[in-house]
Amino acid sequence: MTPRIAVVGGGVSGLTAAYALRRRLGADAAIDVYDAADRPGGLLCTRHAGPVAMDVGAEAFIIRRPEALALVTELGLAGEVVSPGPLRPAIWSGGRLHPMPRPAVMGVPDGAAAMGALIGDADRALIDGEAARPLNWTPGAAVSVGALVRDRFGDAVVARSVDPMLGGVYSARADDLGLAETVPALAAALDAGADSLTSAVRGILAAPAPGGPVFGALRGGYRRLVEVLSGASGASILPETPVHRIEADRGGYVLDAAGAARDYDAVIVAVPPWRAATLLAAVAPESAATLSQVPAAGSAVVGCVLAPGTALPGHSGILVASDAGMRSKAVTLSSQKWPHLAESGPPVLRVSFGRLGEPVTADDDTLLTWAAEDLATYFAGAGLAAPVIEHTVVQRWPEGLPQYAPGHLAAMAGARDSLPAGLALAGAAFDGVGVPACIGSARRAAARIVDHLPA
Template sequence: MTSRVAVVGGGISGLAAAHRLRTLLGPAARITVLEQRDRVGGVLHTVDLAGAPFDVGAEAFLVRRPEVPALLAELGLADALVHPTPAAASIRAAGRTGPLPPGTLMGVPTSAARLDGLLSPAGLAAVAAEPQRPLSWEPGGDVALGALLRSRMGDEVADRLADPLLGGVYAGRVDALGVRATVPALAAALDEGAPSLTAAADRAAGGARAPSASRDVSGDSARPGGPVFGAVRGGYRVLLDALVRAAAPEVRLSATVRELHRTEGGWRLVLGPTTAPEALDVDAVVLAVPAPAAARLLASAAPVAAKAAGEIELASSVVVALAYRAEDAASLPPTSGVLVAADEPLSVKAFTHSSTKWAHLADGGLVRLRASLGRFGEATTLQVDDAELVARARADLATLTGITAAPVATHVQRWGGGLPQYGVGHLERVRAIEEGLPAGLAVAGAALHGVGVPACIATGRTAAERVAATR
């Protein structure tokens, strides 16, 4: 019977795994969470910004997936679930800021899309002509979304719409992200024989009710079926603290796991510096770490899985949180935020107008914002000091809104390698990881089945169930 489990990684995936393990294995089980940082939470991080708890990592989650609302209810935190205001999102492209067009599926236009304020006449003509052009698609295949959009609808749709939307979700570029992993409903519609990309988007949007806006800036106006997005009042630390209390693991911070080996009775983890190694023997292991770390630890125990994990690349990003006196931010547009096309002469990829988007952040007479910087391949542009990142964010805010006053508070949060990239063939890599694991070993995290919080929770719970069945 499994009674000793190590969870490597104390982010939301690892804590969800620990919580599920406690439920399955009971109070006598020894569950150890090993976290390399000096705190739990991973890319969920709540800080104090001018007297209010403020999330500087992931901000919102899809409430139409059940995982977060169900977990909040299970932990007695149902009242902590909040939804955005009706404020709508905007987009900056071709030197203009306008409403984020409705009627798209992650930036892929449906027949209902209204793109007049975003595309040039030539761009509009290319989109309008797409349904009449013959479509060649190999069922089960995968291509980069950017290549597909450019070949079917032209460069403007890719650069001005899909790229900023996907940049908000993955910190990735539309030309490197695979259709099948990033917009699975679109790939499924193409597999089923949709005669055009527009028709496929129509089918996918009708069946999946997918949100058409980035989680970074989108509001949540009254939409059919109820709210799309949610957040946690008090920040994600409310959820993280409750998970730790309920799971009751031994949490070891600043603990680096260097090696993982199979033993006759289970698994041995080697921790600490090479000069003073420590061995931890357990019955089962959940690896809830970024893909490169998983690849390193799996190298001897599961080489096929390790190879696949090693092929998943990461993107780095930065969040700059800013708080202003209300009178100094009077020119802020009444939108939930703005996405920025990659070819705009700005450093940021998005601003979230947090106090407008979330009613619970509108108190205290202050206006709170967050700027997002960094796309895949731009890591070197982020290697400047915090003061320079704040200066870049403020300069772009002035360009977009006219706000030039100094903020009353700032916080810079760097996420080195914070987001996995779902490239072409990603699902095959994930399948190789999961099918290549021996009994008693499981993998969880954002590199698998989605970068959002609900998907990460789901992978943690699934991993816990896999290893709890070890005999």
């Protein structure tokens, strides 16, 4: 019999799940992808600021994780992968730009010297004496990054190095993020017996690192991946068709979608966990209860096209210290970060707002004003005139990213394990928020469904 599978959610996780199902099940399988939005892609979103197309959601993927590069290679897009240039981000703190602390692991330095002028003498003494202080560490402890680093290295390191780094990835402060969830190598080093935070960081940094670039992007933006992936899936993609409920029925499942009941043999749910909780309430109540507890961090991106010839700070971006008193949390100097953008058009950049507990409630005009004012401040700190902004686009992400609080991964594993056969979960809540992690979670969800279907 021809299998019928529904995928709820048309972001990169849902589209990858549909593609993986197609490759495993062949051309005859009926695969429907439901999405409440008017376009597939989710956080892979390309919009125009005047004549310039800009990614205003995810903009890059980690090459050293294999999932994204493997997928784009399968799809014939390997020739469109581009690498960032040699410039590094700067930290905005104390009214000036500072070099990014290094050596460091996700902003956690290997010693006081790595912090440069971001800290004072008292902080230096605290950091350099950390290895001599007893460390009370319980293997497997559910501790936040902020709590650990604050205790061992002080407030300034958290606010001026760790917060800026993690905030750019998770839209949250280090105090809200689990160590094992967001810096697993550091948690593993401590679990393995490192006698101080300093020695744990140095041990990680001493390990051989893969060569080549860390990040990659697609020359045409993420819209290229969405277009090609949608086509390769061979799925029926149903935009503006929200699913309201999933129920079990005669060994399969019934979806309430846009007021119609539709039958399927299996379902992959690839929407944010708080939405998945509503869908699964009837058919998987234990999983739904767990998923409903995951908080969301909203954010907004203001994309800017600058006047031709505008000079940019000599960095790939600006990460803002959480104690700097600024409204924006980061600036991606896209034309500095990606050489192919500098070759093909006017200077472009992105200004980011919003963290967990700090929702973006300002209207678009206010956001544009804030972006212009913050950019003028940052440019002045680099000795440059305020940029002339010619075109803008505002993209809001009201729900944004699921939060990786201490214990999050264990909770999500429990939610997966509690699902009945024929249901699977995929997305940014389960194995990491980045594009490679979402691709990996989608492939695992597809494998679970294929294993469930009759041979």
